[in-house]
Amino acid sequence: MPDLLDWRRELHPDRVAVEVHGVATLTFAEWSAGAEQVAAALHRRGLRPGDRVGLVFGARDWTRFAVAYCGVLRAGAVAVPLSERLAAGQLQHALTHCAAGAVLHGDDTEPPAAPTGTPVWPVADLIAEPTTGPELPPVRPDDLAQILYTSGTTGQPKGVGASHANLTAGAPNHPRRLALGHSERFLHAYAIGTNAGQTMLFNALTAKAAALTLPRFTPVRFARLVEAPGTGTLFVVPSVAIELLDSGALRGRDLSGVQLIGSTAAALPPAVAARLAETFPAATIVNYYTSTEAAPAQTTMIYDPARRDAVGRPVGGQLMVGDADGNPLPAGATGDVWLRSPHPRAYYRDEAANRATFRDGWVRMGDVGRIDADGYLYLTDRHQDVIKSGAFKISTLEIEAVLHEHPLVAEVAVVGVPHPVLGSVVAAAVVPRPEAAPEELSLSTLRGFLAGRLADYQLPARVLLLEQLPRNEGGKVLKRQLVGRFDN
Template identity: 80%
Template sequence: MSAATPVRRPAPPAARTVPELLTWRHGVHPDRVAVEVHGVAALTFAEWESDATAVARSLLRRGIRPGDRVGLVFGPAGWTEYAVAYCGVLRAGAVAVPLSDRLAAGQLDHALTHCAAGALVHGGDTAAPAPAGVPVWTVAELRAERGDEVELPTVRPADLAQILYTSGTTGRPKGVGASHANLTVGAPSHVRRLALAHSERFLHAFAIGTNAGQTMLFNALTAKPTALTLPRFTPLRFARVIETAGVGTLFVVPSVAIELLDSGALRDRDLSGVHLVGSTAAALPPAVAARLAAALPAATIVNYYTSTEAAPAQTTMIYDPARRDAVGRPVGGQLMIAGPDGDPLPVGATGDVWLRAPHPRAYYRDEAANRATFRDGWVRMGDVGRLDADGYLYLTDRHQDVIKSGAFKISSLEVEAALHEHPGITGAAVVGVPHPVLGSAVAAVLVPRPGTAPDELSLAALRGFLADRLADYQLPSRVLLVDELPRNAGGKVLKRHLTSQFDN
């Protein structure tokens, strides 16, 4: 080939399905590592394409049919095998149901029974029990069969691609279905438009089975850098891997950010190569965002606000001390503040937060929940908030977490943000507890920073610290110190587990 001969690149798929997207990336970057588990395994796009096709043919040979649901149970060390299994299920025309290996047996059984799973696939490193009659296979045995004679079905953008079970912070998890079209919204149409181009690797420690974890999987498919993760998260391990050559982007949840900052693991490290830190899954407290900005001065700190139901619609907020409490403006969709009737409210008014994206998701086999959450492509986020004149969103609270105390409605998020400014607090959750006169009172559950004396976080000391930060009716009337806050696999605090810890 002469120097003047143009390099011919495979065109991106006209129809947007996940298998076609993988085929395109394979054609463009066959030898590039797509997913890497640090020190354990790496997966190139060529391997991803070949192995996913082998898994698809094996599933079809074993009786899985288009539209069947297939549970996928993997731990953090199994990200490369999970990526193969996920795309293999979708290439077979079936529906992937990603599930964390940290789920209790009852939670796993609920998900697999609810979606009527036709099979369960896992990595082979952990036991993966399934309901009676549901076959259990490993990726290794599916991949080994090949089965080139099996014809692959046609997969269409409107076909259901995955069911992702919500985190269950307010009750039993619900299955959220997403089509191929939903999952590939915004995927690049040209190799020069791959995201995160400033990085050779992006680092995360998100659990499989969470919406944040799925975002990382699709970043691996659609972004320029390799998706890098750890077989087991600790702050020290994560901090060490940050110094790996080419790590230019970090993705965290607020609890991980706090662990990294409080552990001291980031001190005395060369962090100059990190240019973007993205936080998701929960609102990033302003005080934590400020600490991240100070610890990684070369990085832009970005907070992402979305939900399993609303993705890929989201708001993004580059940390701005002038708008400390804002969670950003919409990207990839539309944003609305609405009243109880669903009609839009004017700028500055407080109401329900709604997001809208093309090809919306829906709850699987739950029409009552669909009617309450989805409307004409809009998704009711379950949060209360307002918009300013520039279109920035400010969250007041989760609907169920707003504390109604006397004549006041108190935002637990606002109180938590103030608590995170205390130098002796490393974790904070605020809940409402019964009060004989006010109806509810503010109660704070705190994780003390190591070395903090208990009297520094006594009720009197805490109220004194908060006096200049909060109104008197927002001040906690109860305080409980704990070693850690209960969290789900996505890092969200399970507040319903905290209220009962206060004696009435």
Template identity: 80%
Template structure:
């Protein structure tokens, strides 16, 4: 990773790599010099090769996060990105699990709530100390401008904690080789060449956020993000000159479309909209295509464990439910024993990256998820004769009601077709006879009245779209769906809401 930064710096030293709108900009030359200073300061403070360093930063501090991240890697350490929105218990668990030796913080107003005895250093203090010629602890720094990377391709580079939708999050370990596989080696091969900048609002500490950081290193376009997402601010940046690519998660797409913030705006400059982190309902994809007529709408399917392997799907009304074909790896649908199944047969979905990842300090989970480079995705699906993947559901989300197995994704897609449904999530709730009953949580659009989205109304709307056993037996109207920072719905919390 440090070598990749050096390469981009040599090519485009004065180009803006990352901009936090209205807050800060970072050129490649500044990124490289700052990373070298952080690396030198960390080495002076005793950091050794392989030491894990927590990175506790908020969305307003993407530029310092980028500097700190590459500084840790240049010094031979392992970066552990962590959002500043984590609760103290969540933060403490991650730092304890990875046995972090220190935390770098972007919060100049006070130290984050880390376990007692763990040193916390503000990135700004390290940079200032390095500029003054000291490590900030009274010692001197030498050679900060010529800091040589201590990293090797096979070395561990980062540990990224999964979103934790099903219990305790797991640390996913990635090597430098994994993060840089497929990285461009020629200036003409830089990605997103149609854009001057790409826009996103992803959180630090998520796989989507890390993808944006890597894009900043490998794309011709610079990264542009917000200190805080609002539909109006995001819409203004979409319309701004040079914004040719926009990355979203489905919840952001829905909020943006329903807010009215795009009304009357010129969206013709946007040529690519990429959606990731959660399934993009066909109805939402169709709305994006209508709102951005010049843009290609692409859905990316991957996971923190499988990256960079993924499937990509250019929105096609003829295949509205497909999630694409493999890119950057291999795809397989297999039986419970891991044996490949023929096209059209439903089974477990697996992806395989050229350089695999693994869970950190969790051999039991590794045995269950990783096999000979393949990653069990936890999803059920099928591949058609043309190689397109179709998801049935998350393995743990399939609702077994009576004699039937019901796909929650299929019901959610049908609910999104209702003109007054903004968002929808489906779960199974306990039933004394059937075992489980289908339950739908729905976020109405602002125009919906009290009588517009009752259970009988929705069941009537869905009657021509779904089988009778797929129709929701219970309905819950919410102002918003509970989601983690990656944009995934927390279905366990939804089940608890139905219980209440």
């Protein structure tokens, strides 16, 4: 990774690489110089190659985070990106689990409470120190570079380790091969500490376009930057896309400059993809399917009305649907989804989880799906989200996709709730659009809308109207938190 930064500094020293709108900009020359200062300061303070360094930063501190991240890697240490919005217990778990040797934080971030004896330093102090000192040891491709903690939607977050070789797989090696060449800037609102956020950092290193983000997301602020000259690419999660579309913030704006919209972190409902395509007629809508464990392997799907439910074909790795033992299944058969990337990742200090998830470079994604004869992947559901009701196994994704077609449904999450006879029944948590009256989204009206579109056993037995769905930092719905709400 340090080599990539050196390469961009030589190519484009004065070009802006990262911008937090209205707060700060960072050129490649500034990025490289700051990283060298951080690396030298860490070495003087006793950090050594392989030591883990927690990085606790918020959205206003993206430029400082970029410097700190590359400085840690230049020192041969391991970066552990963490959001400032984590609860104290979550932060303590991550820093204790990885045995962090130090914690760095940004200018606008309160000093985090680290485990006893772990030093906490503002990155600004390290940047201000001189770079003089002993020569830093070389960084090797197989060295551990970062640990990202998973979202914890299915249990305690796990640390996923990635080597320098994994992070730089597919990186350009020629100026003409820089990504996003159609844009001057790519706009995103991803959180630091997520896999999507790390992808944006990597894009800042390898794309022709500069990374642009906001100190705080609101639909209106984001929409203003969408319309700004030079914004040719948007990266969103489905919940942000829905909020933008439903807020009215895009209405009346010139959106013709946007040529690419990428969605990741969760499945993009087909109805939402169709609305994006209608709202941004000049843009290509792309859905990316991957995970923190599988990156950079992924599938990509350009929105195609003829394949509304597909999540694409593999890019940057291999795709397989297999049986319970990991043996490949033929086209059309339903089974476990696996992705394989060069230089695979692994859970840090968790051999039991590694045995369950990783096998010969393949990663079990935790999803059930099938691959058609043309190589397109279709997801059935998350393993733990499949509803077993009587003799039926019910896909929550299928029901959610149809509910998203309802004109008064803004967001929806489907879960299984306990039933004394059937085991579980379908329950839908619905966020109405502002113009919706409660009676228009009652259980009977929603069942009437779904009748004829879904089988009778797929129809919700319970409906709950909410102002918002519980989500983690990466935008994924926390379905486990929803199940108990149907008891109230």
